[in-house]
Amino acid sequence: MKGPVVAIVGPSGVGKDSVMQGLAVSDPKIRLLRRVITRAPEAGGEDYQAVTEPEFQALVARDVFALHWQAHGLHYGVPRDIEQLRDGASAVLVNLSRAVLPAAQEVFDDFRVISLRASQEVLAQRLAGRGRESAQDIRARLTRADLPLPEGLRQVFKVDNSGALQDAITAIRAIIEAPVGDAAQPEARG
Numbered sequence: 001m002k003g004p005v006v007a008i009v010g011p012s013g014v015g016k017d018s019v020m021q022g023l024a025v026s027d028p029k030i031r032l033l034r035r036v037i038t039r040a041p042e043a044g045g046e047d048y049q050a051v052t053e054p055e056f057q058a059l060v061a062r063d064v065f066a067l068h069w070q071a072h073g074l075h076y077g078v079p080r081d082i083e084q085l086r087d088g089a090s091a092v093l094v095n096l097s098r099a100v101l102p103a104a105q106e107v108f109d110d111f112r113v114i115s116l117r118a119s120q121e122v123l124a125q126r127l128a129g130r131g132r133e134s135a136q137d138i139r140a141r142l143t144r145a146d147l148p149l150p151e152g153l154r155q156v157f158k159v160d161n162s163g164a165l166q167d168a169i170t171a172i173r174a175i176i177e178a179p180v181g182d183a184a185q186p187e188a189r190g
């Protein structure tokens with residue numbers, strides 16, 4: 001049986017990586033997709049495959065990716081072998097750009113979107129606290145924070161991560177564990 005592909009989306013600093021790590025620790029059958037990124041290998045944070053820009057373009061040419069996109073001056077890719085990761089999983093979590101969600105919905109059957117929320121003040125504090133980006137990069141990321149979700153997504157669930165991380169993890173587990181019919185009532189869970 002294949003688990004759903006669950007996109008974790010939201011502004012930079014909202015806690016996507018933290019929530020994903022917490023979910024994977026809470027249930028070994030919740031798996032994380034390792035993205036390919038043209039980011040320096042030593043940047044830290046999530047586990048990703050670091051590649052150079054020419055290496056990334058070669059992977060695109062070889063049609064290795066189910067999805068790929070650009071944001072914050074970086075290229076990101078989701079390899080097609082995500083399908084193997086779905087076998088026997090409760091869910092495969094993937095950190096996606098909001099802009100790529102309509103394409104993702106066409107690529108994956110049983111595709112759900114978790115839209116994480118927090119105020120601008122909380123985002124600014126968290127990005128500064130994390131210390132991965134320069135002040136200028138943080139300003140650019142905050143400017144992008146209000147990017148709306150694209151229209152036409154069939155299964156979107158809004159989850160607040162302004163408070164304790166564990167509360168967001170518990171809310172997302174309920175969404176993942178819901179039967180497909182229940183999961184298709186996003187507004188009831190907003």
Ligand SMILES: Nc1ncnc2c1ncn2[C@@H]1O[C@H](COP(=O)(O)OP(=O)(O)OP(=O)(O)O)[C@@H](O)[C@H]1O
Pocket residue numbers: 010011012013014015016017018019045126127129130161162163164165166
């Ligand atoms: N609920 C929470 N309470 C307090 N701190 C949090 C919470 N969630 C995340 N954080 C902290 O906020 C910072 C940003 O979190 P994280 O890196 O997970 O965000 P992100 O959405 O993945 O960001 P980006 O898109 O830039 O990678 C981290 O330092 C993390 O420890």
Ligand SMILES: O=P(O)(O)OC[C@H]1O[C@H](OP(=O)(O)O)[C@H](O)[C@@H]1O
Pocket residue numbers: 009010011012071072076095096097098099144147
């Ligand atoms: O603002 P949008 O387009 O939704 O997201 C853009 C990108 O920013 C984040 O990247 P990172 O994890 O900070 O490198 C997300 O993971 C996504 O890939």
